[in-house]
Amino acid sequence: MKFSSLSSALALIAPSQAALRFGCSTLTIQRLDPLVEPGNTPSAHVHQVVGGNAFNATMTGDVGEQGTCTTCTFSEDFSNWHENGTYKRVPIMQNTALPNGINGGMTVYYTQKDFNSNGNNKITSFKPGFRMTVGSLKTDSLDAAKKHVGLRFVCLADKGTRFPELPDFPPKSCKGGIMTVHHFPSCWDGKNLDSPDHQSHMYSTTKEAFQESGPCPSSHPVRVPQVAYETLWDTTQFNNMWPKDGSNPFFMSYGDNKGYGTHADYLFGWKGDSLQKAMDNSCMFQACENGKPLKSQNVAAMNKCQVKSLIKEDLDGWLTDLPGMKMEKRFTA
Structure with a gap:
């Protein structure tokens, strides 16, 4: 049997202290990738997408001003995050730290120190048109994966489990599911909104497990928010189907x-200067909602925001091949 994939400036004049944590329900799951494969319908593989409904095969300009709704708690956040997602697609669960009822999605963080405290660094918001990626499809060994600090998996005993962090899939069935963690770099060259590889304009000083990042180098001197997100995959429904030979399914x-x-x-x-206002504030997590300083919305409004799929294909049944790929069937249900 096969299972599928565990598949988002003005310099501050005073230190910033904000830390944001919020939920985003699923906007769409389909084969589109406007950053790496702009215009391709379909893209090479499936992506799980959260954020603003301006998401499309090609996205240019000020994305924050193009959408009419967002799947995120903060109603001024129309950024888009993509993560790969599917043979039988593994469903997504909401994080226990978020309000009940969120339709899958991700937990998104914008921090500038660590998980537990505000800092006193100057943080510069991203500018309209900014984009970046983290990780690489070309990573093909455990040693190489270990070097991508901040890209990790957690075998969940329950939704509150956070350790240990692993550089590859857990080697056993997990009682509470599997969590993926993605930390983006937080040092920017201050000039380029993108680069040919979508990474060279950024520099990572990320450390493991939401620790405070190291100082930025002179080549990338501008500190931007440390963007990270967690996605929880409900692999528990497949635990009794784990292959007897112990191979990862x-x-x-x-x-x-x-x-x-x-x-x-x-x-x-993000719309206008809303993210910069947040980074100038001293709020943490839910204390940043309800206009203090960010506008926010309820779960029903988040879940209502959707985009239509441009690719007509089955992503939820038992499939003999991954969408867009022809692979030999390894297990039979």
Whole structure:
């Protein structure tokens, strides 16, 4: 049997202290990738997408001003995050730290120190048109995966489990599911909104497990928010189907059954100067909602925001091949 994939400036004049944590329900799951494969319908593999409904095969300009709704708690955040997602697609669960009822999606973080405290660094918001990726499909060994600090998997005993962090898929069935964690780099060259590889304009000083990042180098001197997100996959429904030979049954949607190539895309889409206002504030997590300083919305409004699929294909049944790929069937149900 096969299972599928565990598949988002003005310099501050005073230190910033904000830390944001919020939920985004699922906007769409389909084969589109406007950052790496703009205009391709379909893209090479499936992506799970959250954020603003301006998401499309091609996205240019000020994305934050193009959408009419967002799947995120903060109603001024129209950024888009992509993560790969599917043979039988593994469903997504909401994080226990978020309000009940969120339709799958991700937990998104914008921090500038660590998980537990505010800092005193100057933080510069991303500019309209900014985009970046983290991780690489070309990562094909455990040693290489270990070097992508901040891209990790967690075997969940329950939704509150956070350790240990693993550089590849857990080697056993997990009682509470599997969590993927993606930390983006937080040092920017201050000039380029993108680069040919979508990564060179950024520099990562990320450390493990939401620790404070190291100082930025002179080549990338501008500190931007540390963007990270967590996605919880409900693999528990497949625990009694784990192969008797102990081999891992899960695949990323591009055919990776090790997890080495886990990656994510970010397209900035906050409206106006809303993110900068948040970074100038001293709020943390839910204290930043309800106009203090960010506008927010309820779960029903988040779940209502959707985009239509441009690719007509089955992503939820038992499939003999990954969408867009022809692979030899390894297990039979």
